[in-house]
Amino acid sequence: MSLIHQLIWGSLVLILCLTLETAILLQCAQALKRMSRRFGWALKPRHTMMLIFVALSYIIFAHTLQVWIWSSGFVLAEALPDWNTAIYFSLVTYTTLGYGDVVLGPGLRIFAAFASVTGLLGFGLSTAFLVGAAGKIFAVSHHDNKES
Numbered sequence: 160m161s162l163i164h165q166l167i168w169g170s171l172v173l174i175l176c177l178t179l180e181t182a183i184l185l186q187c188a189q190a191l192k193r194m195s196r197r198f199g200w201a202l203k204p205r206h207t208m209m210l211i212f213v214a215l216s217y218i219i220f221a222h223t224l225q226v227w228i229w230s231s232g233f234v235l236a237e238a239l240p241d242w243n244t245a246i247y248f249s250l251v252t253y254t255t256l257g258y259g260d261v262v263l264g265p266g267l268r269i270f271a272a273f274a275s276v277t278g279l280l281g282f283g284l285s286t287a288f289l290v291g292a293a294g295k296i297f298a299v300s301h302h303d304n305k306e307s
Contacts, residue, residue, distance in 0.1 A: 169273030176225040176277045184288050187217035207300045218285045229274045238267045253278035
């Protein structure tokens with residue numbers, strides 16, 4: 160892939176991934192609101208755990224989906240020989256772990272770097288979401304425990 164193609168395709172996949180993550184986090188926020196209303200203001204420890212579990216499940220799903228999207232890109236670009244290697248490489252790159260045991264040729268290195276940028280931004284976004292959600296959940300849980 161030429162430099163310009165790597166930049167264009169990398170940017171497009173990055174935008175797709177972060178748009179999907181944002182949509183999933185918005186769905187998660189709605190699910191948490193519905194559950195909170197159902198639980199009422201008496202958040203018991205099991206309710207708190209359930210809300211955190213739901214938030215984490217949505218976040219894990221969002222990141223897993225993005226790794227699959229990047230894996231698909233590497234398979235479609237014929238950059239890697241099989242799905243196993245593509246998923247492994249995508250996961251290691253997305254998490255910025257970068258073992259270095261699987262590397263791409265010069266024609267796809269910049270494209271692959273966009274997977275790392277996607278992971279950095281995605282983890283930042285989901286961390287901010289989780290901190291905000293957990294703060295609200297624990298504030299209500301702590302408030303209820305003080306009144307008991």
